[in-house]
Amino acid sequence: MKIAIFGPHRRVGVIVENKVVDANAAYAKYLAETSEEARPQARADAEVPAELGAFITEGNRALEGAQSAVDYLWSKAADDRGRDGEPLFFDLEETNLHAPVAQGSRIYCALANFFDHMEAASKNSAGNDTAEVLDRLVQGGPKYFLKDHRAVGADGEPVRYPARTRRLDYEAEVAVIVGKQGRDIGRGDALPYIWGYTLHNDWSIRDNVSFGPDFMHSKNFDTSATIGPWIVVNEGLDPQDIPLECRVNGEIRQNGNTKSMVHDFSTFIQHLSADTTLYPGDLISSGTPKGTAVDSSRQQTDGSHPDALFVKPGDVVEVSSTLIGAIRNEVISPSA
Structure with missing residues (x-):
């Protein structure tokens, strides 16, 4: 898995087939559409954080959640939009990638x-x-x-x-x-x-x-x-x-x-x-x-x-x- 930092808000993304997938938003969609979770965004924020340092700290839970979201988005989801209609993946060549360094890291x-x-x-x-x-x-x-x-x-x-x-x-x-x-x-x-x-x-x-x-x-x-x-x-x-x-x-x-x-x-x-x-x-x-x-x-x-x-x-x-x-x-x- 390739983990990137992208966009103006410096969110965690997963590189898939020359696309950058918003890991947090994609996981919220996955939870909302495949489970009875009452607060999918809150759970996504906890398990697959959008900030790199928090994402790394979550360890395997974040990586497994991001992978599940990507698999669902590519194979089973009805569309490629988030819960509020926002895009979930972006063309790599048209997306600004930042240095993958968590805030305050040595x-x-x-x-x-x-x-x-x-x-x-x-x-x-x-x-x-x-x-x-x-x-x-x-x-x-x-x-x-x-x-x-x-x-x-x-x-x-x-x-x-x-x-x-x-x-x-x-x-x-x-x-x-x-x-x-x-x-x-x-x-x-x-x-x-x-x-x-x-x-x-x-x-x-x-x-x-x-x-x-x-x-x-x-x-x-x-x-x-x-x-x-x-x-x-x-x-x-x-x-x-x-x-x-x-x-x-x-x-x-x-x-x-x-x-x-x-x-x-x-x-x-x-x-x-x-x-x-x-x-x-x-x-x-x-x-x-x-x-x-x-x-x-x-x-x-x-x-x-x-x-x-x-x-x-x-x-x-x-x-x-x-x-x-x-x-x-x-x-x-x-x-x-």
Whole structure:
């Protein structure tokens, strides 16, 4: 099942045959027409909420209800209208999809988490201590940083080129969505906490960035994360065997798989939940494989990298996975 956020009211939708089905309204119709429920809308609001965070929190009940509604709408319903005559599904190409991020959710991003990415960065480094720094990042357990959920953009939305950079980079990543609340989760108990999967382009400023106090500044700016296009749920995916690719203006730059993560998602869930509660809707992003502009460019003696491979206004970047979908964005001038 593909769960999306659509329309001006940011409602939960189910993607079916190039359509977006309003899950909550479709379930209310299903209840009204197949049961003796006296208050079908109230029950639908409780069991198949229209808001993503509440929908995720409901767990299997919401997913099963949404699936029942879709099955009924496609095979048995007399029409495709809701209880008040409103449309229940919309053409995907004509519908605005938002980033599938629940309000207030935290976005945890793995750092230095693909061996090939770190190896390529080390080989292209001019610094004498770079290999040592990168080794420290890989050793000693997972490392991460946080993205601001208010800086997230969606598939198809323009990415604003930050005025403070000459070297804007892309990072193709897979993100898992936490499905239930938990703290101090053991690694062996972690997989049931994964609710679904989406794609993430972790846009990054690379101008003389160090792994120090200013690192978060290079990772957080308006449109600094593209997430979407939807969340893949209950399709039997192996979190450690998801392919991903990145193209810039049609040219393949990254081609990797989550099987190459240094620390897998279970390890990250264990690490992040130590003394800290994870909540439904929180995202954990994988880190990125080799092929970014920064790990493909030879570092200069002043610490900078040639800007030929970095994206510029007018470039189009696509992150995709054959198991999830694709997110595509054009980079625009900060003055646009």
